Amino acid sequence: PFGKPANEQSLKVFQEGGSLLDAVERGIHVAEADVSNASVGLGGIPNSEGVVQLDACIMDGEGHRAGSVAALEDILHPISVARRIMDDSKHVMLAGDGARQFALAKGFASTELLTEEREAEWKKWRNDNHPPDNHDTIALLGLDGNHHIVGGCSTSGWGYKLPGRVGDSPIIGSGLYVDNQIGAAGATGLGENVMRHCTSFLAVEYMRQGLHPEEACVEAIRRAIA
Ligand code: ASP
Numbered sequence: 001p002f003g004k005p006a007n008e009q010s011l012k013v014f015q016e017g018g019s020l021l022d023a024v025e026r027g028i029h030v031a032e033a034d035v036s037n038a039s040v041g042l043g044g045i046p047n048s049e050g051v052v053q054l055d056a057c058i059m060d061g062e063g064h065r066a067g068s069v070a071a072l073e074d075i076l077h078p079i080s081v082a083r084r085i086m087d088d089s090k091h092v093m094l095a096g097d098g099a100r101q102f103a104l105a106k107g108f109a110s111t112e113l114l115t116e117e118r119e120a121e122w123k124k125w126r127n128d129n130h131p132p133d134n135h136d137t138i139a140l141l142g143l144d145g146n147h148h149i150v151g152g153c154s155t156s157g158w159g160y161k162l163p164g165r166v167g168d169s170p171i172i173g174s175g176l177y178v179d180n181q182i183g184a185a186g187a188t189g190l191g192e193n194v195m196r197h198c199t200s201f202l203a204v205e206y207m208r209q210g211l212h213p214e215e216a217c218v219e220a221i222r223r224a225i226a
Helices: 003-015 020-033 078-088 096-105 116-128 191-195 199-208 213-225
Strands: 054-060 065-072 093-095 138-143 149-155 176-179 183-186
Touching: 003 020, 003 138, 020 054, 020 078, 020 138, 020 149, 054 078, 054 176, 065 078, 065 096, 078 093, 078 096, 078 149, 093 096, 138 183, 149 176, 149 183, 176 199, 183 199, 183 213, 191 199, 191 213, 199 213
Parallel strands: 065 093
Antiparallel strands: 054 065, 054 149, 138 149, 176 183
16 A cells, blocks of 8 residues: 555656656655555664664666665665665665765764654564564656666565564665666565565566566566475
8 A cells, every 4th residue: 555655656756857766766755754654664663673774775777777775774765875875876785884874974864763653562572572474665666758767665674573684675686676678676575585586687587588577477486486
C-alpha cells in the first residue's frame, strides 16, 4: 500500500518537469517519511539494539551511475544521501558512520528515526524474544519516453537484525539493477536470499537474453530457491 502514494508523487514530480532522478528520489521520500510504514525510513523497525539502520540505493541507467548507503543512522532520507554519493563523490557506496558523516557534511539534518511505537514494540520483542518476521522495501523504477531508466530502493531492512547487518537493497545488482538498453529490476524479500544470487542483475540479464520481464523474474527467483 505504501508504494502507491510514492508512485503518484513520483509521477507528479516528473509531469511537473522534474528529472527522472528527481521523480524517483522524491517518490521514495514519501515512503521514507511515512511513520506508519514500519519497513522504510522514519518509523522503521530498529535493529536488535533498538537503533534504526537504513539501506538505500539509486541507479541511473545513463552510464550505469549509482550511489548507495548501508546501515545509515539518524538520516531521514537515505535515498537522497545515496544520490549525493552518486552525484558528488567518487564512490558508489558508503556504510555506517562514514555514510552518516558524509550526509551531515552535505547538510542533512540529524533526525531520531525510532518512533515511540517502534521503541515499545522493540522492548516487547527484547523481553519476549519471539522471532521477528517483519520487513519490506520500496523499489521504485522510472522509465521516460527516451528509454532512460532510473531506479531507487530504500528500506530499514530485517526487523531486529544484528547491528551492522546489510541487506540486498543497497547492493547494486542485488536489490536493484538498471540498464537503459534492456530494462530494470528491483527486489524485496529476505535480503540474505536475494544478495547471494545477484537477483536484480540476473533478472535484467534474463531479459537481455530475450525473456519477457515476468519470465525473467520467475527464472531469477527459481535460481534463488534452487
Ligand atoms: N530486502 C530487504 C532486506 O533484506 C527487506 C525486504 O525487502 O523485505 O533488507
